[in-house]
Each structure stands twice: as C-alpha cells, then as structure tokens.
Amino acid sequence: MRATTSARARIANANALKAxxxxxxxxxxxxRGAVRVEAKRTADGPKVVIAGITGAxxxxxxxxxxxxxxxxxxxxxxxxxxxAGSKVDFDGETYVVEELTESSFDGQDIALFSxxxxxxxxxxxxxxxxxxxxxxxxxxxxMTDGVPLVIPEVNPEAMAHLKLGGKAGIIANPNCSTIIALxxxxxxxxxxxxxxxxxxxxxxxxxxxxxxxxxxxxxxxxVVNDGECKTMEIFQWQYAFNLFSHNAPMTExxxxxxxxxxxxxxxxxxDFKDVNITATCIRxxxxxxxxxxINLTLKNPLDEVKAKxxxxxxxxxxxxxxxxxxxxxxxxDATDNDDVYVGRIRQDISQPNNKGLDLxxxxxxxxxxxxxxxxxxxxxxxx
Ligand SMILES: NC(=O)c1ccc[n+]([C@@H]2O[C@H](COP(=O)([O-])OP(=O)(O)OC[C@H]3O[C@@H](n4cnc5c(N)ncnc54)[C@H](OP(=O)(O)O)[C@@H]3O)[C@@H](O)[C@H]2O)c1
Numbered sequence: 001m002r003a004t005t006s007a008r009a010r011i012a013n014a015n016a017l018k019a020x021x022x023x024x025x026x027x028x029x030x031x032r033g034a035v036r037v038e039a040k041r042t043a044d045g046p047k048v049v050i051a052g053i054t055g056a057x058x059x060x061x062x063x064x065x066x067x068x069x070x071x072x073x074x075x076x077x078x079x080x081x082x083x084a085g086s087k088v089d090f091d092g093e094t095y096v097v098e099e100l101t102e103s104s105f106d107g108q109d110i111a112l113f114s115x116x117x118x119x120x121x122x123x124x125x126x127x128x129x130x131x132x133x134x135x136x137x138x139x140x141x142x143m144t145d146g147v148p149l150v151i152p153e154v155n156p157e158a159m160a161h162l163k164l165g166g167k168a169g170i171i172a173n174p175n176c177s178t179i180i181a182l183x184x185x186x187x188x189x190x191x192x193x194x195x196x197x198x199x200x201x202x203x204x205x206x207x208x209x210x211x212x213x214x215x216x217x218x219x220x221x222x223v224v225n226d227g228e229c230k231t232m233e234i235f236q237w238q239y240a241f242n243l244f245s246h247n248a249p250m251t252e253x254x255x256x257x258x259x260x261x262x263x264x265x266x267x268x269x270x271d272f273k274d275v276n277i278t279a280t281c282i283r284x285x286x287x288x289x290x291x292x293x294i295n296l297t298l299k300n301p302l303d304e305v306k307a308k309x310x311x312x313x314x315x316x317x318x319x320x321x322x323x324x325x326x327x328x329x330x331x332x333d334a335t336d337n338d339d340v341y342v343g344r345i346r347q348d349i350s351q352p353n354n355k356g357l358d359l360x361x362x363x364x365x366x367x368x369x370x371x372x373x374x375x376x377x378x379x380x381x382x383x
Contacts, residue, residue, distance in 0.1 A: 041091060045071035046164060046382070047108045049132070051100050051123070052115030053077040053088055056210040057137055060371035061112050062090050068375055071382070078104050079115070108132040109164060110378050114370065124170050133162065133381055134170045135374045139257075142172040142265060149268050151179050152376040153315045154186045158269075164381045171377045174269060175261040176369025177201050177281065181292055182269060183340040183368065184361045187314040188307060189270065193299030196276040199262060202284040202291040203246060204331060206366050208234060213287055216240060220285075239285050246281035256281060288366060289331035293344075294359045301354035304347045311342050316368065321345050329362040337364055338372055 048065075052058040058079070065072070077088050078100040086097045098104065100119065105111060105127035113120050113136040120140040127134050141147040148158035149172045162169050174182075181199055188194060205216040212234045219229045219240035229238040237244050248258035255263075259279040267273050276297075284291075302310075311317050320329045321343040328343035340363040348356030363369060 040069045040071045041073065042071050043073055045073040046110050047074040047076070048072045048378075049076045049078060049104060049108045049111040049127075051078045051104075051111055051113045051119065052137075053097055054079045054083045054086070054210075055114055056206055056213065056366055057114035057370045059210070060366045061114070061375065062088070064367065064371045064375045066091060068379070070375060070379070076104065076108065102126050105130045105132045110135070110381060112371075112374050112378065113137060114374075128168045128170060131168050133164065133168045133378075135173060135377045136170055137173045137370050137374055139175065139261065140172075141170050142174060142261070143268065144170075144172075147172050149174050149265060150377050150380075151182055151186075151269060151373060152380060154182055155269050155271075156380055159377065159380055162381060163383075171381075173370065173374045173377065174265045175258070176207060176363075176365035177203065177258065177279075177290060177292065178262050178265040178269070179369045179373055180290055180340050180361055180363035180365060181262065181294060182266060183314075183316055183363065184311065184342045184359055185294060185296065186270070187310050187317070188296060188298070188302065188357065191306075191310050192302045194275060194296050195299050196297035197266070197278075198295040199277070199279045200293045201246070201258075201279070201281045202243075202286070202293075202331075203258075203281060204284070204286040204288050204290055204365065205239065206288040207290065207369075208247065208283075212239075216285055216287060235283075239283070241285060243282055243284045246283055248281070255279070286331045287335075289334040289362055289364045290369065291329070291331055291360065291362045294361060295348060296357045296359070297351060298355045298357060302357060303354050304345055304357070307357055308345050311345065316340060317342055319343065319345075328360055331362050334362040334364045336367070338368060339363075340368060 050061050077095045077097045079097050081099045083097045084099040088095045110133045111127045117138040117140040120136045120138040124134045142149050147170050150159050159171050205212045215234045216239050218231045223229050223240050246256050246258040248256040250256050258281040262279040263277045318339040318341050320341050329341035333341050342361050344360035346358050348358050
C-alpha cells in the first residue's frame with residue numbers, strides 16, 4: 001500500500017531525503033565523483049520530457065542532466081494528476097509540473113520515463129508514435145524483442161541504430177542491480193569469459209522510491225525514540241534495524257522477480273544465453289546505494305592481481321580494495337557518485353586453478369542504476 005501524500009509534500013520529501021543522503025555521504029566521496037556544470041540550454045538542442053519528475057529517479061534526472069551538461073532546448077516535467085501544478089526548479093528556471101497525458105509528447109524529442117511500468121507500457125508507445133525517443137527505467141520493455149537493453153559502458157552497439165533525427169524507438173534501462181553487477185563483471189567476462197555468476201544483493205530503500213526512503217527514516221526515528229516501529233505503509237515488515245527478502249513478487253520457481261531480472265537481463269545484455277546465474281536479493285536498511293557480493297566461475301584462469309588491473313582500467317569502475325586497512329566499498333562511498341565501486345577482489349579458494357573470483361560491489365542505484373544510465377543512453381542518441 002502506498003501512502004497518499006500531496007504533490008508538493010512529495011517534492012519536499014524528495015528534496016529533504018536528498019539532503020539526508022547528502023549529509024550521510026559527507027566525507028565519503030569516491031575518487032571520480034562527477035564534475036558539476038550547468039546543463040546546456042541551446043536553441044538546437046532536443047526537447048526533453050521527464051515523466052515521473054516528483055519521484056526518486058525523476059529528481060535524480062535533474063541532477064544528472066545538469067552535471068553532464070546535457071544539451072536541451074526545452075524541458076517538460078510530468079507526473080500524475082496529484083502533482084500537476086506543483087513547481088520544480090531546474091537550471092535557473094521554475095517549471096510547473098504537468099499531468100502526463102497522450103498529448104504530453106507532441107513535438108518532443110526525448111522522453112526519460114520513470115513513472116512505473118504501467119505508465120511506460122501505456123505511454124511509451126504513444127510517445128514513439130509521435131516521434132519521441134523513450135528511455136525507460138521500468139521493466140515494461142526490457143525483455144521485449146527489438147527493444148535494446150543498454151548499459152552504455154557494456155553494450156552501446158545494441159542501440160547504434162537509434163539516433164535523434166531518425167525513426168524513434170524505445171531504449172530500456174536494465175534493472176539497477178543488473179547494471180551495478182555488470183559494470184564490474186563485464187570487464188572480467190571480456191577478458192577471460194564468465195560461465196557462472198552467484199550474486200547476493202544488499203539493496204537500499206531508495207530502490208523502492210522516495211516514499212520508501214521516507215519510511216525508513218521515519219521508522220528509524222520511531223524505534224530510537226519510542227522503542228516501537230509504527231509506520232509500515234510501503235513494506236509490510238519493519239525495515240529499520242532489520243532486513244528481508246526483496247519485496248518483488250515471487251515467481252513459480254521460488255525466485256522473486258528482482259532475482260529473475262538479473263538472470264534474464266544479463267543474458268540479453270551480453271547476448272550470451274549460456275551464462276549460468278543465480279541471485280538472492282535482499283533489502284537492507286541503507287538509505288541509498290546497493291551492495292552486491294558476486295562470485296564468478298571463469299572459463300579461463302585469471303589471478304586476482306590481473307583481475308584488479310582489469311577492473312582498475314574499466315570505464316565507470318573505481319577500486320576500493322585495501323586489505324591491510326580492511327577498507328572496501330560501502331554504500332556511502334557510492335552514494336551520489338557515478339562510478340561502481342569494487343573491492344574484496346580475491347581468488348575463490350573453492351574453485352581450483354584460478355577459475356573462481358570473488359568481488360564486492362557498491363553502486364548508487366538511483367544514479368548509475370537508473371538516472372545516469374538513462375541519460376548516458378540519451379547521449380548516445382545525440383552522437
Ligand atoms: N528508485 C530506483 O532506484 C530505481 C532504479 C531503477 C529503476 N527504477 C524504476 O523507475 C520508476 C520510478 O521509480 P522511483 O523510485 O522514482 O519511484 P517513486 O519515487 O515512487 O516515483 C514515482 C513517479 O511516478 C509518478 N507517477 C505515478 N503514477 C503516475 C501516473 N499515473 N501518471 C504519471 N506519473 C505517475 C509519480 O508522480 P506523483 O508524485 O504525481 O505520484 C512519481 O513522479 C519505477 O518504474 C522503478 O521501477 C527505480
């Protein structure tokens with residue numbers, strides 16, 4: 001059940017939560033944090049629509065577009081009727097949020113969707129019909145034949161046929177846990193081949209949206225102050241000081257949908273059906289940024305020194321791997337940063353002949369797992 005909150009309150013909540021996560025992240029920046037620049041408003045830039053502007057990902061789109069100097073001529077902010085009329089500031093201008101309707105996409109060039117799967121399903125094809133490219137954060141089209149599922153550092157070639165000015169189409173952003181895992185595992189796969197992946201996730205509240213972050217904060221206050229958790233509107237269990245199996249629906253084989261997304265999407269992104277993957281996805285009471293423990297079975301031998309070298313030169317990957325200091329990636333390292341952080345890079349002693357490798361990975365799933373990846377895809381449309 002979702003809590004009902006006024007549109008203005010939701011935007012205020014999202015901003016307050018952003019301030020909270022920034023506070024938490026203070027002093028924990030990675031080595032390659034994004035450089036802040038003003039977004040580039042230019043008369044010949046594309047007309048950009050953000051669908052789901054009041055949500056956790058929608059708010060992050062604004063920051064990423066600004067940080068990356070994304071060119072645009074006009075910007076349109078969409079959400080549900082609940083939010084229509086509320087205001088959003090971007091790049092020195094104040095925009096009035098509009099209700100998302102079919103006509104929202106008339107004359108638009110690129111739509112960044114983060115308003116949930118049913119909205120993407122209904123309005124994504126409408127936008128494309130009107131000549132507007134869609135980069136979709138939901139799972140609506142990820143496994144649809146003909147829709148590229150893209151991580152720009154991994155498989156940009158999948159969307160090479162889609163360019164602004166050409167025939168419009170949908171590009172799907174993979175699931176956030178899949179993106180974070182594959183940013184680290186793909187360089188290893190390219191070097192020696194990966195035959196099997198065993199992954200366990202530790203997923204943050206922000207993966208479930210702005211209201212889930214708010215609930216974790218509220219529950220934490222309640223437990224600390226009153227000794228009792230009273231607010232359980234987003235999740236049916238106490239989240240503060242607890243963890244539980246991911247809230248995605250269970251499927252017939254005993255895996256939940258989040259776990260099966262990691263399995264299916266990896267095969268599509270790598271265009272490699274024979275990779276064996278098993279996943280266990282867990283929600284942990286972290287505000288923002290997912291962590292993943294990843295065990296690999298390799299086709300060809302690779303020692304841990306070489307693995308570290310490969311990962312050190314991989315685009316979008318930073319290493320935090322100091323055994324002497326017991327210093328490895330944490331969600332706070334990743335919070336607000338573009339890169340995926342990798343550590344605990346070690347030989348799996350249970351697999352002989354250097355054919356097994358263990359990694360621990362952290363990535364900001366609202367950023368690289370959603371908004372940043374989508375904006376990078378939009379950038380590929382411009383090239
Ligand atoms: N959070 C993540 O880390 C993450 C990562 C990858 C992918 N995603 C995907 O991105 C999407 C958004 O996630 P989120 O975390 O940003 O969720 P969220 O914080 O709950 O935000 C949802 C957004 O969708 C809008 N919306 C809801 N119903 C709508 C309707 N009928 N018409 C138009 N807009 C509507 C909401 O507008 P109102 O405020 O008006 O209700 C809000 O802007 C989901 O599909 C999610 O699976 C999220």
